[in-house]
Amino acid sequence: MENRRQFIGKLTLLTGGLMLSNQFTWALGMKEQRYKVAVVDLMILKRQKLSAFELSKEIGADGIELDMGGLGNRDTFDNKLADPQIRQQFMDKAKELNLEICSLAMTGFYAQSLATRPTYQQMIGDCIATMKAMNVKVAFLPLGVQGDLVQNPELRPAIVERLRVAGKMAKQAGVVIGIETALDATAELQFLKDIGSSAVKSYFNFSNAIKNGRDLNKELRILGKKNIIQIHCTNDDGVWLQNDPKIDMKVVRKTLDDMGWKGWLVVERSRDQKDPRNVKWNFTANTAYVKSVFQSDI
Numbered sequence: 001m002e003n004r005r006q007f008i009g010k011l012t013l014l015t016g017g018l019m020l021s022n023q024f025t026w027a028l029g030m031k032e033q034r035y036k037v038a039v040v041d042l043m044i045l046k047r048q049k050l051s052a053f054e055l056s057k058e059i060g061a062d063g064i065e066l067d068m069g070g071l072g073n074r075d076t077f078d079n080k081l082a083d084p085q086i087r088q089q090f091m092d093k094a095k096e097l098n099l100e101i102c103s104l105a106m107t108g109f110y111a112q113s114l115a116t117r118p119t120y121q122q123m124i125g126d127c128i129a130t131m132k133a134m135n136v137k138v139a140f141l142p143l144g145v146q147g148d149l150v151q152n153p154e155l156r157p158a159i160v161e162r163l164r165v166a167g168k169m170a171k172q173a174g175v176v177i178g179i180e181t182a183l184d185a186t187a188e189l190q191f192l193k194d195i196g197s198s199a200v201k202s203y204f205n206f207s208n209a210i211k212n213g214r215d216l217n218k219e220l221r222i223l224g225k226k227n228i229i230q231i232h233c234t235n236d237d238g239v240w241l242q243n244d245p246k247i248d249m250k251v252v253r254k255t256l257d258d259m260g261w262k263g264w265l266v267v268e269r270s271r272d273q274k275d276p277r278n279v280k281w282n283f284t285a286n287t288a289y290v291k292s293v294f295q296s297d298i
Contacts, residue, residue: 071111104138115147210236239272
């Protein structure tokens with residue numbers, strides 16, 4: 001009887017040890033994952049809502065890009081995260097669900113002009129302050145329609161000067177601002193050189209290359225590993241990524257592997273036209289597909 005008890009005791013310890021070992025290996029693997037996949041709170045219709053975390057978890061994402069809030073005619077963003085109590089709730093929820101906040105997005109600049117807004121420093125400063133408070137290292141800043149340098153090349157000097165200022169602010173805070181432009185990779189590379197800040201990099205969007213008829217993989221290689229801080233892994237709406245004939249995601253992964261790039265792939269659009277507002281259906285499908293390509297051996 002004693003031998004049997006000893007045997008059962010040892011077996012229990014061994015089983016428990018194996019379970020802990022498996023859990024540790026899984027956690028370590030997630031921590032060291034080369035490519036992580038996130039969704040955008042704005043695009044899952046949860047802009048600055050705490051419930052965005054629960055939905056992102058259900059979708060299967062590793063993290064989330066949080067928006068800074070609307071802009072309109074305000075001096076700065078309508079940012080709920082400026083409230084310490086609300087901010088802490090968001091951080092606690094992320095920790096509870098084992099989700100990361102990969103970036104903060106200044107999507108207000110999609111429709112507003114960085115070149116002309118008089119309070120741009122306040123806006124960027126508020127974003128950086130929120131980043132520091134939440135330990136987020138990347139901000140997304142789109143130049144948008146009014147800052148389209150292809151259609152409005154005369155804005156280039158003003159935008160370069162303002163991004164130099166933003167770069168100094170970001171560098172002092174130890175964060176990076178990722179910009180999205182309408183330029184091709186060669187022109188964007190020169191644009192980044194003109195700005196001349198290690199704290200301002202490209203936030204690359206697959207759809208910019210695709211919709212302008214450019215070679216997506218060539219564009220990535222031209223910009224290079226050091227100049228791309230984060231990627232919007234998406235195309236225009238119409239079909240899911242797995243059904244999109246314009247993107248060979250396995251080739252894209254090989255390109256990024258060869259470049260030595262690693263980081264966040266953030267799913268923004270690529271919603272099926274059959275039911276574009278079915279958030280969970282669309283984003284779960286895209287997230288699962290991106291993970292199947294980027295988080296497994298090819």
